[in-house]
Amino acid sequence: MQCSKKALQKFVGVAALLGASSVHADYALNFPEPASPLTEEIYDLHMLTAKMALYIMIVVTAIIIYSLVKFRKSEGYVADQKFHEGTFGRFGWILVPVIVLGIDMTIAGPGMQTLNHVEDYSEPDMTVKVVGSQWKWTYEYLDDDLRIVSSLKKLEPDDELYLRDVDNPLVLPINKRVRFLHTATDVLHAWWVPEIVYKKDSIPGYINETWTIIEREGTYRGQCAENCGTGHAYMPIVVKAVSQEKYDVWLAEQKQASAAAAAEAASDKTWSKAELMSRGEELYNKNCAACHQANGAGIPGVFPGLVGSPIATGSVEGHLDIVVKGKAGSAMAAWGTQLNDLEIAAIVTFERNSWGNDTGDIVQPAAAKAAR
Ligand code: HEC
Ligand SMILES: [Cu+2]
Known part of the structure; x- marks a missing residue:
């Protein structure tokens, strides 16, 4: 009794976890409704194979149930010892592969056609x-x-x-x-x-x-x-x-x-620290926080923290260099291709003056441009 009680507790625990889980998914019985000619074809192919699998399952299950009932031992049924000498016993092994091949071909026809359409690289708009x-x-x-x-x-x-x-x-x-x-x-x-x-x-x-x-x-x-x-x-x-x-x-x-x-990034305006910090915070949260975290602490062993880090509190040139050019062979991308000079200047200013980093440095777009 002890054991099953424990199992029950476990079951209730898991059920509660699942119930409390707040992650939602779209539960539907089939794939989403396609909205393009090609995905429609792929969808139809899926329906064709699913239907054929269903029919085969019905036929096979019916034969199994029929055999179980009709030839059960309690009815006194004796197994046929001469099955292989009858016509079906002789030729059934040809018939079955022919049926299977027929089913395969029925799927392969439309399958080939769809593949051809997948590879149709006509002139696009x-x-x-x-x-x-x-x-x-x-x-x-x-x-x-x-x-x-x-x-x-x-x-x-x-x-x-x-x-x-x-x-x-x-x-x-x-x-x-x-x-x-x-x-x-x-x-x-x-x-x-x-x-x-x-x-x-x-x-x-x-x-x-x-x-x-x-x-x-x-x-x-x-x-x-x-x-x-x-x-x-x-x-x-x-x-x-x-x-x-x-x-x-x-x-x-x-x-x-x-x-x-x-145009704004290219203008030779001198930006105030407050302007750069507020832009920098927004850009940092959007582009960098996934790895370095919103609090700048990083994920130890995976993504370095920027709080008091040698680069984020070291020379401005070194800091700009890793942000603009990235670090080859690591997850740190070359942001110079994705962000403009103003954006890079704002993020670097933000990193150098946040979370206890207090270098006081104000980095202008011109410096980011020079670091490219
Ligand atoms: C996909 C994850 C990822 C993202 C996003 C990312 N970084 Fe990094 N970053 C890294 C990794 C990994 C390193 C360590 C590279 C190395 O030295 O091997 C790093 C290193 C750094 C360093 C040097 C830290 C030190 O002292 O060693 C700075 C500064 C930095 N990143 C700034 C940024 C900025 C600014 C952004 C957003 C524009 C950003 N990172 C976005 C992964 C990321
Ligand atoms: Cu991906």
């Missing part, structure tokens, strides 16, 4: 380069000279979109053929949005290609599908598909904003 990094996505609109950095939106665990929302979604027009070029800056990632596009790995130094034509306006969500380190769960994907008109308006706004930011 627009191209987006999708770059995976630990732990965010960067989208480069190659036809429009626009870059968007998309990272996890911090939400409370009880929020419906916890771990599924980003600050800047990828915005795309519907009914246009979009080509995605996939690559990564550090380790393998995979950009996967099941409703609109199939999955291919993002590999540092290589370019992979996928394509889509989104047929319905809407918000489509996905996740990185290649285990890429401790922040793997923190790089969700959000694609917003809108009409061409809305897309054009959005694009014009984005271009204007990025031109304004570039």
